[in-house]
Amino acid sequence: MAPKHFLSAATIVLNEHNEILLIKGPERGWEMPGGVVEEGESLKNAAIRETKEESGIDIEVTKFCAVFQNVSQSIE
Template sequence: MSFPTHIVSAGGFVKDSKGNILLVKTRDGGWVYPGGQVEAGENLLDALIREIKEESGINVEVSHLVGVYSNTGTFKWYDGVTDVPTQVIFDFVCKPVGGELSVSEETTDSSWVAQDRVLDFITHPAIRSRYQAYLDFNGRVKYMEYVNYPTFTIKHQAGIT
């Protein structure tokens, strides 16, 4: 018997007291809100806090869940060889509690961006869709299934109570 393999990730919408959103510029994918993969033995919230700190230098408290996403497309990683499996992603709202903007091995820039200008920075369609779900959040967690390759396609959407 073999078990399915999934990547579990978390993303954080970090909003400061002035209404700005934390964005990081990745080496591979342009501007995004911070987040990343959960490591073996790590829980989801600790992974999110770690990833935000690593990518941006900002310390956060996690507030609440706003979206759950399944990227069910399989494709080759940047190396052209490695198969990337289904990814399950949890997006949370976070509050900054310290730290200073910085960069990492994964990022080339980090910045606080006015909430109404964030979509001017983000070009990746899946990240844009997830950011829009954050903007539209009405207390119901959004679920979306999508594929990134060969083109971004939404396969299913729903609100979860």
Template sequence: MPFPTHIVAAGGFVEDEQGNILLVQTRDGGWVYPGGQVEVGENLMDALIREIKEESGIDTTVSYLIGVYSNTGIFKWYDGVTDVPTQVGFDFVCKPVGGELLAVTEETTDSRWVAKDKVLDFIEHPAIRTRYQAYLDFNGAVNYIAYLTKPEFIIKHQTYISK
């Protein structure tokens, strides 16, 4: 039997000293907090720091884990052909430590700092909105949510995995 295939990803809620959150606009048009896939041989922290830099130009440090997420659906990528396997994501709070905010990168069409209470005005994707709300509601316990995104967004399971 072959090994299962999963995408492992990390996302970062980058908070500046004024309480703003870093958002990036993806090439397909949606606003998200930065992050992405962990490459072969890469650890979660290094992947997250790399992804934030690639998507926004900002250098960061990773502060703490706030959520673990499973997108258990298999669906077609934007090309309509490639299967996207089950995804496991880890969300962290991060702090900016340098770099320069870039409006456009190879991966994004815009980047900006947004007041924490205005972020949901930008985010439309239901899974990203759910994860951002979990960040806003963070009480020190790591949140775990399993969900499907296709054909519609459905939360299958939600719990705290530590206190």
């Protein structure tokens, strides 16, 4: 049975020149690294893992900046 909702984490990665890391995805184009949080995984660890998987870069999470919920889609 598929879960009724997904929890995702995305990162804003800045370098020493305040440049933002973007990943070019095959379907959506340029976007911040991120993806689905695995069962039992924290948001912090998911952000670190997804950034490493998508860019090869190790990051340190220094703060959380937002939580977003899409309330326009209903799941049945």
